Amino acid sequence: MDIQKYSSDFSDESLRRGYINNILERNSYIHNFILMLLNIEKGGVIAIDGEWGSGKTYFVHQVKWLLDTASENIDGDIKTVLNSTSPKLDNIIGHKYKLFYYDAWKHDKSNNPFFTLLRSMILTFGGIDYFKKEIGFIKSLLKGASHIVKGVTPIDVESIFKGTKTLCGINDEDQFSELEFIEQMDVQVNSFLDYICEGQYEKLVIFIDELDRCKPSFAVELLEIIKHYFNHDKVIFVLSTNLKEFQHCIKQYYGEGFDGWKYLDRFIDIRLTLPIITVEEYCKYLWNNLSNDRIDDLAICCAKHFNLTLREIERYNYLIKISIQKAIEKRHKSNAFKDEYQYLYAFWIPVILAIKFHSSEEYHEFISGNNNSLIKLLMQVDKFKNSAIAFLLNDNDKSNGNHVIIQEKVEYYYELIFRGYYSKGVTSELRESIKLDDFRIDSGVKQNLINIVNLFSTWSVYDV
Structure with missing residues (x-):
């Protein structure tokens, strides 16, 4: 069982599938962004702004994947999307852009961002052996990196580069002064970038991701x-970050009275805000492996109500798969469950999971029987109400078209399960309906629901 399985899949296969099927409905945004990159004459810094969990990382991975793919031979399906999505990008095939992705958060355990970025680029573009004929500036780079690392971070330069200092003839006493380092690094980094691009690439696009999640000093x-140090005519930096949160990092570094928003203007040439995607379509994509459309609809309604982010939706989807997969008939998509209690549980579990995911306080209020306001709101949504009818009305009610009773019935079962009694008078219609139900509601039903939601039930399937 992979407990991080809810995390986004950035494999080539996943990115290709997402693009071909336009799963997040962002293909036009991807094309527009690539078109912008291709029309930048000199280098610069672009910021892609978005809330946490809004899909920024997936977006930049898709951009990188498409440009990487288009630099080589591409298949017919990709060509079709390139030609059918506005703006069309059929002209990017065989382009001369080189892409590099750097996860800042992954590296911020170091105290030296220069060293980690430089090392990552050297390793990505072929490693030290690739640059043997340019040994002069590689020697200077490593010498400079040694200088700024020593006394600042516990990183062991020797072990990280695995003997490359020896290869370059560098010893511990051979250090630049601080002034020499500043002058040399400016020259040598530019030489390094020239070497990557010259004769091969028109531009080098460096994606810096997760900057807002780093410790302030590193960010x-x-x-x-x-x-x-990397200000170069052929280098475009793309920062995918939550600028609102990032300005707080700047304030923590420079002081609370510092204007972090204005500070960012010194570094960022263009700010873009990633458009919000259609939550329902994304939910449908994630829930397409479940075997019951009604459960999908319940979960989607809950995710939309609580305005879950893409990252939260992935986790919520994963929890539903773990908690109720055994309650679903796996043979084909239908609403046929093994017994009446499975209908009851299938209705309540997505709701309770969503509340627990959203707020611990609201969850405890809900399972104590003290707050059914969410149910009242959700019952006003046709998709949710229709699922309640499918799960909680017996065959007699359905055949007679007695759907008006569903609101009262949902409230009745909520109070009976979570409070232990129904606080209102039972109408004759409700009395006749519940007579035909095969639900024996006692404290065991509530405990079973809580166990299922807490993933300690025999219903739980952990190999999803």
């Missing part, structure tokens, strides 16, 4: 290093 220093 701010990385931003300044990008501007001071």
Whole structure:
């Protein structure tokens, strides 16, 4: 069981499937962004802004994947999408752009952003052996990296580069002064970038992701290093970050009275805000492996009500798969369950999971029987109400078209299960309906529901 299975899949296969099927309805945004990159004459810094969990990382991975793919031979399905999505990008095949992705958060355990970025690029573009004929500036780069690392971070340069200092003839006493380092790094990093691009690529696009999740010192220093040392006509930086949160990192670094928003203007040339995607379509994509459309609809309504982010929706979907998969007939998509209690549980579990995911306080209020306001709101949504009818009305009610009773019946079962009694008078219609139900509601039903939601039930399937 992979407990991180809810995380986004950035494999080539997943990115290709997402693009071919336009799963997130972002293909036009991907095309527009690539068109912007292709029309930038010199280097610069672009920021893709978006809330946490809004799909920024997936977006930049898709952009990188498409450009990487288009630089080689591409299949007919991709060509079709390139030609049918506005704006069309059929002209990008065989382009001369080189892409590099750097996860800042992954590297912020170091105190030296310059060193980690430089090392990542050297390893990505062939490693030290690839640059043997340019040993001069590689020697200078490593010498400079040794200088800024020593005394600042516990990173062991020797073990990280696995003997490359020896290869370059560098010893511990052979260090630049600080002034020499500043001058040399400016020259040598530019030489390094020239070497990557010259004769091969028109532009080098460097994606810097998760900057807003880094510790303030690493995030701010990385931003300044990008501007001071990697400012190159052929290099475009793309920062995917939550700028609202990132300005707080800047304030923590420079002081609360510092204007972090204005500070960002010194470094960012263009700010883009990633458009919000259609939550329902994304939910449908994630829930397409479940075997009951009604459960899908319940979960989608809950996700929309609580305005879950894409990342939260992935986790919520995963929890539903774990908790109720055994309650679903796997043979084919239908609403046929093994017994009446499975209908009851199938209705309540997505709701309770969503409340628990959203708020611990609201969850405890709900299972104590003290707050059914969410149910009243959701019952006003046709998709949710229709699922309640499918799960909670017996065959007699359905055949007679007695759907008006569903609101009262949902409230009745909520109070009976979570409070232990129904606080209102039972109408004659409700009395006749519940007579035909095969539900024996006692404290065991509530406990079973809680166990299922807490993933400690025999219903739980952990190999999903």
